[in-house]
Amino acid sequence: MNTKKQRSLPLIVGCTLVGFIVLMALLSIFWTPYSVGDMSGSRLGPLSSHHWLGTDKLGRDLLSRVMIGARIAITVGFGAVFIGAVLGVTLGLIAGFAQRWVDESFSAMFDILIAFPTLLLAMLIVAARGASLTSAIVAIGIGISAIVARLTRLLVKRVLAKDFITASRASGTSWARIIFIHVLPNIWTTLIVTFALQFGFAGLTEASLSYLGLGAPPPNASWGSLLQEAQATVLISPVAAIAPGLLLVCLVIGMNLIADGLRDIADPTLRRSR
Amino acid sequence: MKIVDVQDLTVQTSEASKVVNGISFSIEPGERLGLIGESGSGKSMTALAVMGLLPAELKASGNLLLGNGKDAPMQVIGASEKSLNEIRGSVASIVFQEPLTALDPLMKIGRQLSEPLRRWQGLKGDALQEAIISALAEVRIRKPERIAGSYPYEISGGERQRAAIAMALACEPSLLIADEPTTALDVTVQAEILDLLDAVVAERGMSLLFISHDLAVVSRITDHVLVMKDGSVVESGSLRNILHSPNHPYTRDLVSSAKELDDALDIAKKSGGN
Numbered sequence: 001m002n003t004k005k006q007r008s009l010p011l012i013v014g015c016t017l018v019g020f021i022v023l024m025a026l027l028s029i030f031w032t033p034y035s036v037g038d039m040s041g042s043r044l045g046p047l048s049s050h051h052w053l054g055t056d057k058l059g060r061d062l063l064s065r066v067m068i069g070a071r072i073a074i075t076v077g078f079g080a081v082f083i084g085a086v087l088g089v090t091l092g093l094i095a096g097f098a099q100r101w102v103d104e105s106f107s108a109m110f111d112i113l114i115a116f117p118t119l120l121l122a123m124l125i126v127a128a129r130g131a132s133l134t135s136a137i138v139a140i141g142i143g144i145s146a147i148v149a150r151l152t153r154l155l156v157k158r159v160l161a162k163d164f165i166t167a168s169r170a171s172g173t174s175w176a177r178i179i180f181i182h183v184l185p186n187i188w189t190t191l192i193v194t195f196a197l198q199f200g201f202a203g204l205t206e207a208s209l210s211y212l213g214l215g216a217p218p219p220n221a222s223w224g225s226l227l228q229e230a231q232a233t234v235l236i237s238p239v240a241a242i243a244p245g246l247l248l249v250c251l252v253i254g255m256n257l258i259a260d261g262l263r264d265i266a267d268p269t270l271r272r273s274r
Numbered sequence: 275m276k277i278v279d280v281q282d283l284t285v286q287t288s289e290a291s292k293v294v295n296g297i298s299f300s301i302e303p304g305e306r307l308g309l310i311g312e313s314g315s316g317k318s319m320t321a322l323a324v325m326g327l328l329p330a331e332l333k334a335s336g337n338l339l340l341g342n343g344k345d346a347p348m349q350v351i352g353a354s355e356k357s358l359n360e361i362r363g364s365v366a367s368i369v370f371q372e373p374l375t376a377l378d379p380l381m382k383i384g385r386q387l388s389e390p391l392r393r394w395q396g397l398k399g400d401a402l403q404e405a406i407i408s409a410l411a412e413v414r415i416r417k418p419e420r421i422a423g424s425y426p427y428e429i430s431g432g433e434r435q436r437a438a439i440a441m442a443l444a445c446e447p448s449l450l451i452a453d454e455p456t457t458a459l460d461v462t463v464q465a466e467i468l469d470l471l472d473a474v475v476a477e478r479g480m481s482l483l484f485i486s487h488d489l490a491v492v493s494r495i496t497d498h499v500l501v502m503k504d505g506s507v508v509e510s511g512s513l514r515n516i517l518h519s520p521n522h523p524y525t526r527d528l529v530s531s532a533k534e535l536d537d538a539l540d541i542a543k544k545s546g547g548n
Contacts, residue, residue, distance in 0.1 A: 099330050162375055164379075166322075166370070167368065167376045167438070168378075169325075170367050170368040170442075171389070171394075171444070171445050172360065172361075172363035172394075172445065173359070174359055175355070181381070182378055185378075186380055
């Protein structure tokens with residue numbers, strides 16, 4: 001009983017951290033204290049009952065802007081991981097099952113994509129499509145897909161070498177069915193950990209993009225652009241930099257903890273060793 | 275009509291070195307053939323070739339006919355994966371050396387067993403559950419309900435191998451290939467598994483291809499043997515003849531060491547109380 005509680009602790013802490021951000025993001029869809037463009041507050045106003053986190057240099061409510069930032073971070077996380085998972089698992093399965101040159105050319109493609117900085121990739125996509133949230137999601141998603149694909153390929157190769165695959169084939173199971181009953185269940189526990197990790201990093205990459213002005217266009221401020229705006233006035237109003245920065249850290253740490261917790265639950269072979 | 279008819283089977287690697295070098299043998303319905311050889315002698319590759327399950331980097335040539343003794347046999351070499359899937363399991367199925375890797379670690383025994391039962395016997399629902407339990411009971415598993423609900427790592431090595439045998443039998447094959455099925459087990463369990471194989475093969479009137487490096491083990495279950503060394507058959511014939519007058523020096527070595535082991539096995543069996 002006691003060990004059971006200990007085991008789920010990372011998951012509880014992770015879910016609390018991420019849940020807080022998700023809640024903020026959901027709330028921002030229906031309600032924010034002020035509208036994002038509302039400049040009615042005093043410039044660089046302090047923390048007060050009207051503006052819980054103060055205001056920025058244009059007099060906009062920071063709490064409202066941080067809430068919008070949470071929505072952007074969560075949207076990018078889901079969007080990018082979804083694109084990365086679908087694209088990555090598909091390509092990884094193909095490469096994992098393929099022989100010789102198909103496998104080798106796919107692997108080379110993954111390696112090139114991984115070596116290629118996501119920021120640079122994002123800049124190219126932004127240059128082609130214009131700066132938007134969708135461009136950022138697509139760019140980050142492609143970056144994630146390479147990591148997922150390489151991992152999937154490796155996991156698939158490892159599972160396919162096992163006797164139980166040969167045993168299953170020996171009883172006449174088709175490849176398609178083997179993928180669904182043996183291969184995917186044996187690799188998804190590892191993949192889900194990667195998805196959770198990449199979810200956090202997707203939020204981080206999006207912040208870098210918006211910091212550079214390549215993310216969501218204003219007035220929809222992401223945490224990255226909030227950090228960028230706060231940079232010049234950080235000594236006068238440190239909260240403007242601390243709030244988005246802290247939330248970003250919470251997202252990444254929270255997703256890491258969730259990843260750990262999920263793996264413990266999903267993998268029955270780990271349960272025994274605890 | 276023969277179940278297996280192998281003529282001049284050669285298995286080559288991509289570097290053209292021969293793993294199996296022009297061997298021929300055949301198995302009649304209900305016949306038991308032992309395939310003996312040291313590791314690397316090509317015996318396991320012969321078994322995989324019979325099922326059309328050779329790894330992609332190995333190429334088989336020659337003639338390999340596999341049939342259920344009633345319908346026209348099928349040429350395995352060069353056959354498509356789709357047509358092979360129709361005879362795998364129903365005509366021949368295989369039991370591997372290491373039962374822990376031959377069972378999917380993330381799937382409960384009952385669920386794994388349900389796959390071939392459903393495919394080959396078309397069972398569903400309660401009938402399927404009953405078939406799972408009776409399949410486990412047939413391989414003399416004491417608490418079939420408990421084993422059906424367990425993961426492979428939760429049960430003993432002997433129970434695992436019994437479950438693996440149940441899976442191979444679930445397809446109702448005409449030929450059972452047992453690739454060193456007792457090597458990974460301790461001596462007393464070995465004897466039990468051999469007795470079990472002996473009994474089920476007799477009850478079902480199946481043919482058996484029993485692969486081992488151990489003449490003492492083979493002598494307990496088959497009546498004809500094929501001795502392989504370096505990919506070639508060096509001696510073949512009835513067990514009695516080979517035990518009494520081995521011609522090839524390798525066979526002579528095998529016979530003398532088997533006699534020592536057989537004595538040891540008898541002592542272990544008596545002291546084991548079975």
